[in-house]
Amino acid sequence: MDVDPVSSQEPAAETEEKWRAIAAEKKQKQLDSIPKEWLITPPPEDRINVLDVPSECGLLTSREMEITNEVDVAALLAKLASGEWSSVEVTTAFYKRAVIAHQVVNCLTEIFVERALARAAELDEYLKTNGKPIGPLHGLPISLKDQFTMKGLETVMGWVSWIGKVSESDCVLVELLYQCGAVPFVRTNVPQTLFWGETHNSVFGRTLNPHNRNLTPGGSSGGEGALIAMRGSPLGVGTDIGGSVRIPAAFCNIYSLRPSYERLPYQGARNTGEGQESISSTIGPMSNSLSGIKVFVKAILDMKPWLKDPLVPKMPWNEPAYQLVEHGNGVGLCFGFMVDDGLFKPQPPLYRAMEMTKKALIAAGHTVIEWEPKKHLEIFINCNSIYFADDGENLRRECEATDEPLLQTMHPEELLVELDDASMPYERHVVRDLGHLTTYELWELHKEKRQLRKEYLDHWMGTVERTGTGRPVDAIICPAAPYPAPLHGHNRNAWYTTIWNALDYTVAVLPVTYVDPKLDVQHPPHKFRNHEDQWIYESYDPSSYEGCPIGLQVVGQRQEEEAVIAIAEIVERALKASPS
Template sequence: MGAGSLTAVETVTAFLKRAHVGHQLVNFATEFMVPEALAAARELDACFKATGKLVGPLHGIPISVKEHVGFKGRICHSGYTAWIDNVAKEDALILRLLRQAGAVFHVRTNEPQSMMHIDCSNCIYGTTVNPHNRNLTPGGSSGGEGASIGLRCAALGIGTDIGGSVRVPAAFCGAYGLRTTALRNPYKGVLLAGTGQESIRCVISPLANSVRDINLFQQALLDKEPWGEETSLVPLPWKKIEALQPHQITIGVIWDDELIHPHPPVLRALEYAVAKLRRSGIKVVDFAPFDHQEGWEIISALYFPDAAKTQRDLLAQGGEPIAFLTEWAFSVARPEPISVAENWELNVRRDAYRDAYHQIMKDRGVDFILCPAYIGAAATLGSGQYFHYTSIWNILDQPCVTFPTGLKVDPKLDIVDEQYKPRSKADKREYDKYIPERFAGAPIALQIVGKHFQDEEIVAATELVSKIVQASIQS
């Protein structure tokens, strides 16, 4: 568009058309905003024509947005039928800032009941399915975004993540998903049951089809200095950093979190990636996970400290049936509301765990961690229960990206391990879900993790690592 070879109207129209077709395939949209998107595009074109300049780094870029991010004057229900009449009073801050950078919002996207599934189904819009295989879920909770980006219905997507909700759908749909450190991106104007809960913070962050796009999104957003309006944010500009070189970094590999075994395709992808990374000159070492059970005990108690009363009340008010995955999510909470003082104890445990994990990375000389994004390449519809390969980094508040390896599930290569021995009932339940044919052709993602507040570094590491892993000459 800056070269004048494409107009914003052409670009937005193309993505709108693709989004309409895509929606018919996977049911990912909750609302199209055709007149508004085209009007914004016309305005951008007029501006470019008059000045010869782009409005900003996102001039004319069509972005899809998860439904619970509020648009002024539009319904915002966060997946609850009880909130079906709720109208957002103003645009979420992230929308205002990205619009100033030239972005165009053309479609809003689906999310699951309760926001706590790695799946994407609710009583209002039904079920979104995976663009690679309609028997699989696109993941969740930003499942509509996973489908939108996976199907190229938008150039960039905006999701939210408190346990993997950006990274899991990116992983399941063959896209890139960033979870920033908390308090970097502007969160104001997102509707979530239990707002004000700060022990484990939800972050808002992009899904994209390249690392370059992730970086562009973050740069454009933080150049607007959102902390000038949302004062709880940390005033850290998005640093421009040099591309990383292989000899500069050490990567620790978590093959298995020692709680639930990854499925064969994920282990194959890890082996494939590690071999290529080593060949490139990156120092790669095994990294024994540090007590992910402790991380789970803390985060599972913090997700619903009121024993999910807030959520149950809303579901009852809406008169909607409670989905299996909703009950499952609630079942991780303690059965009775915890007290404020118990919440403090969990905060102390959380900080001690964070400090200890960070110290261990330093002691072992590891800059980044490479690990599964999920136990498998994806989950079948309504079946995804274990998401601690992503939520571990939420409790640790470490920035991370899921990225496609370029590999796909191949039932001939990814055979069930006959030597497999269950560690626990939960491990067996999860391993039994691996029936190779069901996942044939599903893209296999991995996850790369950085240190607290080193968001720019994790994006740079993903640039380096994903290029090496995806390079067409296979190991």
């Protein structure tokens, strides 16, 4: 094991002081990278909703407000392509708004203004000289989760031990974004280890939810979620191995897509648990509009990413799939509704959001049947056992390099509490107590996973007997979490998202409604199924979540990215047309 010999010799107080000093120096460099004229007077700490700070602080001009308030990425790209808006002014506007967002919710990691504006100027010159855009994302500023390596920049990813490690090359995604004409302009915060549904680390600190700063924006792509919710970026890219683009989307009132394994290129990006390939982390776009999700996926696929990433299948954008040719051309769809997975009963706002969506889809001419969960507990236990087959060795090694403590909680008041088991940051109680697995034991888990996936596929295909369309269920609608965005340290349940990672189903998230204490009153007590189910029920306080967003998942089959985007558009149109 590679351990700094100094850390094993020096007293604990000195080693703690050392890693804290390294982290503090990095945080100060980040602060120094913000143009002084972009610093604002932050609102008081007791102001919980900060969404209007960009329009109130006086930093943005009316033109910059117009630019950053444009949530339709396709419309934004059209103005960039025509030259109506230059890339320099669009990038400047979003950069200023991103920096405003950072000062109130702490969402950024790397800030490189001069570099991004130089790139934008090059694109403006290209358009002026050639009379056409350089690619499908011409001039568009794009934010990136702090995993996507960029040449000449550090990729800290929440680890003190990674500070100072400068990337010598761009990851494949960044290469393709440049080819598409995009302007990568900020990188965003993540939790230490990435295995959290919240966003906090010892280097950059905690990211807050702009709808309510007492609540988490989710994780691990929580920096992206908070930034995009504040309109500090028109389009961002996160990653998802257990819900990491979907949970922030649901908690922050934005859109996201979790594609199937390797559909989009991960090559060259950094990750936790590199080498674990049974349940892969996937790249996922996040945006304030579904147009942003579609634009991104199509643009990247049109660049033939399989020529740069050997794991990406040769699957170009499939227009017939987007037109839902295999799903009745989008007419008379049948949705499976799963408001309750049988393990953890969601809180009242989720029931109302599901009922709103059900009524809207029926009114739009679609049908809805109840989705029956199939072995969700077995699948989740199998999945988490695979995640931590190394018994947390990967995580501990990263910490031991600088003696940084492995965070065992996201609760603000319990961050350095010593727990009995540090090998898994959350939900340890559902993982088989197998310790560090042998190769054979891991293979047995892989075999079990394959059988569980086969059973779930058969279960889905069997719904053809109930849909009335001659097809199995076209998509599943379900919560992304059993609660709205909770208080910091309380997002302890990823069951509603991780199930689809284990099965490798394509999933979109879209906003539906907001918590209303008058409508979302506590349900009568039910027979609690387990301790976690009881905690979810008893922790609900509608007054604490007033105005908090509620998003839902739209689940399709494997590698149905185009179809899931189109079906999510149908769901959104139905919701907008519904009087409720």
